[in-house]
Amino acid sequence: MYILESRKVSKHFGGLKAVDQVDMQVEKGEIFGIIGPNGAGKTTFFNLCAGTYPVTSGEILFNGANTTNKPPHEMARLGLARTFQNIKLFDYMTVEENIAVGFHIHTRTNVFDAVLHTRRYKNDEALIRERTAEILEFVGLTPYAKVKASNLSYGIQRKVEIARALVLKPSLLLLDEPAAGMNPSETQELLTFVRKLNADGYTIVVIEHDMKFIMNLCDRILVLNYGKKICEGTPEVVKNNAAVAEAYFGKGLAVNGGNADA
Amino acid sequence: MLNRAVNYVKAHRLPFFIVFAVLVLAFPIIIPSNFVRGIAVRTVLYMLFASSLNLINGYCGHFSIGHAGFMCIGCYTAGLLATKAGLGFWLIVPISGIVTSLFGLLVFLPTNRLSGMYLSIVTLGFAEIVRIIVLNWTSLTNGPLGVKGIPSIKLFGLKLTSTTEYYYVILFLLVLSLFCMYRILHSRVGRAWMSIRENPDAACSLGVELAKYKAINFVVGAFFCGVAGCFMAFYYRYIDTTMFTIDESFNVLSMVIVGGMGTLVGPILGAFVINLITETFRFASEYRMLLYGILIILTMWIRPQGIAGASNSVLATKRMAKRVQSAAKAKRSEA
Ligand SMILES: Nc1ncnc2c1ncn2[C@@H]1O[C@H](COP(=O)(O)OP(=O)(O)OP(=O)(O)O)[C@@H](O)[C@H]1O
Ligand SMILES: [Mg+2]
Numbered sequence: 001m002y003i004l005e006s007r008k009v010s011k012h013f014g015g016l017k018a019v020d021q022v023d024m025q026v027e028k029g030e031i032f033g034i035i036g037p038n039g040a041g042k043t044t045f046f047n048l049c050a051g052t053y054p055v056t057s058g059e060i061l062f063n064g065a066n067t068t069n070k071p072p073h074e075m076a077r078l079g080l081a082r083t084f085q086n087i088k089l090f091d092y093m094t095v096e097e098n099i100a101v102g103f104h105i106h107t108r109t110n111v112f113d114a115v116l117h118t119r120r121y122k123n124d125e126a127l128i129r130e131r132t133a134e135i136l137e138f139v140g141l142t143p144y145a146k147v148k149a150s151n152l153s154y155g156i157q158r159k160v161e162i163a164r165a166l167v168l169k170p171s172l173l174l175l176d177e178p179a180a181g182m183n184p185s186e187t188q189e190l191l192t193f194v195r196k197l198n199a200d201g202y203t204i205v206v207i208e209h210d211m212k213f214i215m216n217l218c219d220r221i222l223v224l225n226y227g228k229k230i231c232e233g234t235p236e237v238v239k240n241n242a243a244v245a246e247a248y249f250g251k252g253l254a255v256n257g258g259n260a261d262a
Numbered sequence: 263m264l265n266r267a268v269n270y271v272k273a274h275r276l277p278f279f280i281v282f283a284v285l286v287l288a289f290p291i292i293i294p295s296n297f298v299r300g301i302a303v304r305t306v307l308y309m310l311f312a313s314s315l316n317l318i319n320g321y322c323g324h325f326s327i328g329h330a331g332f333m334c335i336g337c338y339t340a341g342l343l344a345t346k347a348g349l350g351f352w353l354i355v356p357i358s359g360i361v362t363s364l365f366g367l368l369v370f371l372p373t374n375r376l377s378g379m380y381l382s383i384v385t386l387g388f389a390e391i392v393r394i395i396v397l398n399w400t401s402l403t404n405g406p407l408g409v410k411g412i413p414s415i416k417l418f419g420l421k422l423t424s425t426t427e428y429y430y431v432i433l434f435l436l437v438l439s440l441f442c443m444y445r446i447l448h449s450r451v452g453r454a455w456m457s458i459r460e461n462p463d464a465a466c467s468l469g470v471e472l473a474k475y476k477a478i479n480f481v482v483g484a485f486f487c488g489v490a491g492c493f494m495a496f497y498y499r500y501i502d503t504t505m506f507t508i509d510e511s512f513n514v515l516s517m518v519i520v521g522g523m524g525t526l527v528g529p530i531l532g533a534f535v536i537n538l539i540t541e542t543f544r545f546a547s548e549y550r551m552l553l554y555g556i557l558i559i560l561t562m563w564i565r566p567q568g569i570a571g572a573s574n575s576v577l578a579t580k581r582m583a584k585r586v587q588s589a590a591k592a593k594r595s596e597a
Contacts, residue, residue, distance in 0.1 A: 050467065076469035084467075090460035093453075101457040105469035107450050111482060114449035115442045124450060168468065 001064045003028045003172055003203050004049060004080075009058030010227075011044050018044040020227035021058070026172075031198050032205045033218035035238075037247055041227040042207045043085055046174055049205075050082050051075045063171065077105050081170035083161045085177045085207075091150040095141060095160050098149055099132045102167030131167070139163045139193075155186045166197075173197065175206040179213050191217055215239065223247070265565065286433070290426040299425040303497060305537040306432045310439055310490035312517040312529035317443060318483035319515075320523035322455040322476055323462070325382045328389030329514045331369075332484045334506035336362040336491020338396055341409035341501050351415040355435070355492050362488025363481040365392075370480040389511055397503045408502025415496050432493050439486050440526055446482065447526075455479050459524075509551075516554050520561050522568025531569045 004026040011019040019041045026032045034042050047053045049060055051072040060068045062078060070078075090098050107124035114121055136142045139159055144152060149160060158178055165173060178194070179187045191213060198204055208214045214221060215235040223231040223238060225247040231238055238244055271278055290299050315329045339361045343349045349357070369388045373381055396403050403409065415422045415431060422428060446452050454475045457465035466472055495501050513536070521532020536554070543550045561568060 052463070052467075072463075072466040073469045073471050076467060082467055084464070088461045088464035088467075090457050090464065092460060093456060097453060097456075101453050101465065101470065102468050104450065104454060104457075109450040111446055111451055111478065114446045114451055117445065121449060164468065 002026055002061070003063060004205065005061040006045075006049065007059040007061070009045070009048055009060060010056045011041070011048055011053060012056045017227045019048060019224075022222075022224070022227075022229050024222055024229070024232075026203065026205055028171075028203055029198075029201070030203060030219040031194065031217055032203075033214045033221040034205065034207045034224065035209070035211075035214055035221060036224035040224040042224055043176055044227075045224065046082065046176055046205075046207065050080060050174060076168055076170075079168070079171040080174065081165035081168040081172070082174035083158070083165055083176055083178060085180070087154075087157050087161055089149040089157055089160060089164075092148060094146050094148055095136070095152070096132055096145045098160055098164050099135060099167055100128050102164045103128045103131070105168060135163050135167060139166075154181045155183075158182070158190075162193075166202075171203060173202050173204045175204065175208075177207055177209065179208055179210045187213055268569065290429045296425055299429060301537070301541050303425060303429050303432055305533060306429065306436055307490060307494060307497065308514065308517060308537055309530045309533040310432070310436045310493075311487060311514050312521065312533045313436070313440060313443065313526065314483050314486035314490060315514050316518050316521075316523055316526075316529040317486065318480060319518060320525070320528070321447065321452065321459055322479040323377070323459040324476065324479065325378070326385040326483075327382050327515055328385035328387070328511050329487065330506040330508065330511040331385070331389030331392040332362050332365065332487040333491050333494070333510065333514075334389070334392050334396060334503070335365050336488035337495045337501050337505070338403060338409065338491075339488065340492035340495040341412050342402070344412050344495065345409055351492070351496050355489055358492035359485040359488040362491065363485040366480040366484030367477060370477045386508070386511070389506070390508065393503050393506050396506075406502065408500055409495070410500050412495050412499045412501070414499070428497055432497070435489060435493060439489060443486070444526060451475070451478065512554075516558055518568075519558055520568055522565075524567075528568050535569070 002025040004024070006022055006024045008021045008023060009019060010017065010021055022041075022045060034045065036042050044053065048055050049062075051067070051070045051074065054069045058068070059066060062075070062080060065078075067075060067078065090101065093101075103124075107127065109121045109124045112118070113124075132145075133142075136145055139162065141156070141159060141163060144156060144160075149157065152160065158181075162173075162175070162178065175194070179190055182190060187210060194204060194206070194217060206214070206217065215238075218235060220232065220234055221238045222229060223241070223244050225243075230243045230247060231241045233241075289302055293299055293302070311329065311333060314332075315326065318324050318326050318329075336358045340351075340354045340358045343354050343357060344351070369385065373384045376384060397405060399405070415428070417427075417431075422431065447455075454465070454470045455478075457468070457470055458472055458475060462472055498505075517532035517536045518529050519532070520535055521530065522528030536557075539553060539557070540550060543553060546553070
């Protein structure tokens with residue numbers, strides 16, 4: 001059984017086939033990469049897996065269950081967490097509060113509990129306080145706990161977004177261009193961090209343009225171009241694939257040997 | 263200037279609060295004029311109306327412009343239950359709240375896919391529909407003649423008759439409501455609301471059920487409006503539909519905008535300022551609307567988030583974003 005599987009999944013926006021008959025199988029415990037030129041349909045494909053968009057056709061299976069067209073909040077409860085290409089934090093809330101929202105599915109306080117400060121409210125708040133401190137410590141964000149998200153640097157914001165996703169205790173983590181806008185040392189740090197998460201048992205699917213990052217990190221890679229899967233396999237296979245080289249560099253280079261690593 | 267004053271008060275919260283609390287509590291005793299006391303009761307009543315609207319408009323990304331609809335339902339529920347069923351004030355307060363919140367749900371459910379301007383227009387339409395139905399359902403509501411003879415509030419078997427006593431009743435309701443609102447906002451529910459206001463996509467990806475929490479937001483906001491409406495019926499002793507026109511919706515909305523959305527203090531300040539103007543410029547009758555207009559424009563100009571609003575309110579964000587950008591630009595050009 002795969003943790004995430006797509007079967008002939010397509011998404012059309014009007015006449016545009018943003019994702020076209022894509023098959024993918026992600027195994028539990030691996031780091032799976034998705035690459036492709038700009039506009040290849042990577043983010044759209046993510047959105048289909050996470051339930052943000054309904055599919056035009058095809059099926060999505062998560063942990064063996066058919067989850068096609070399930071809304072994002074249900075996917076979150078099932079154990080799928082994600083980050084966004086253009087960071088989506090709660091800008092005017094502090095880092096702590098951003099993280100606290102992540103506990104939504106693990107807590108049950110309702111309006112009455114909140115007004116009366118029932119045992120459930122107290123337990124929930126205690127849990128949130130304790131685990132927020134842990135998570136902030138784990139990702140090294142403790143000093144920023146009280147800072148408004150919009151006042152943070154880009155790299156830190158990315159970290160907050162990942163931390164917030166981790167709060168869900170997901171079985172699968174989707175990262176959309178986590179290294180975008182980072183300098184080389186930040187990227188290196190991120191690489192170590194993602195590896196650490198993987199070692200802790202998270203299965204990770206990552207979209208990234210930074211080839212070195214992807215090739216170093218991933219067990220297997222899927223390549224999209226114009227919505228279609230053009231290649232899938234280990235970094236070695238992808239590097240030496242003629243179709244991939246052609247997609248990235250055009251025909252000329254591909255004919256001359258096609259080493260996409262150059 | 264204004265920013266600095268607000269920051270000063272923020273930095274010295276406690277002493278300001280004590281002075282303020284004493285003034286508020288002693289107010290009807292210090293002031294000899296019954297006329298002024300009446301103004302004070304109305305002002306506190308509007309503080310509660312404005313606070314309930316702020317709950318809806320300031321925290322969950324809604325922008326209701328039809329609050330008079332909920333006011334009307336709360337007020338008429340109380341008036342009818344008091345005159346036709348003979349129930350007492352303290353029993354009607356929660357009933358009125360619950361009935362109004364059910365109507366909140368009723369407005370929200372069919373529109374849960376709408377957002378922004380569209381939902382705003384629905385709320386406006388809803389308010390007018392409510393008013394027209396109440397006006398024409400003569401057998402139940404007495405139509406244009408209104409509901410007369412609402413009895414006075416009783417406390418421990420004693421009839422409350424003086425304005426001072428009503429002042430303390432509405433003050434009590436306001437403080438109790440603010441207390442509840444504070445607790446809700448600082449809990450899982452309040453955080454879910456704010457996450458939706460800040461970024462619905464992200465909220466959804468974390469498992470926040472958007473439709474459900476937006477509905478809860480409407481329901482809770484309408485509840486407190488119903489509570490205030492109940493007091494309004496018992497205080498005026500006579501109600502009719504002319505009290506719930508579009509003007510009234512905009513009246514309460516202007517309090518929330520001027521005071522500031524997304525904080526609990528904002529609507530309190532806003533209600534104070536607007537009522538002060540209303541009373542001071544009573545001689546100007548309709549021309550006061552002009553003054554409100556100018557005031558709202560000035561607020562948007564000088565302090566887009568309102569006197570004490572959170573900088574992230576629906577109206578403020580765009581202007582604030584522009585300001586931040588130009589400040590950043592200025593800094594860059596200095597360097
Ligand atoms: N909501 C939408 N409506 C219409 N077209 C869309 C929508 N979202 C994406 N597209 C189009 O679908 C195509 C794929 O976009 P997508 O964002 O998935 O690409 P991507 O591979 O993530 O690119 P990038 O590397 O630039 O992030 C693009 O042509 C884009 O313009
Ligand atoms: Mg993308």
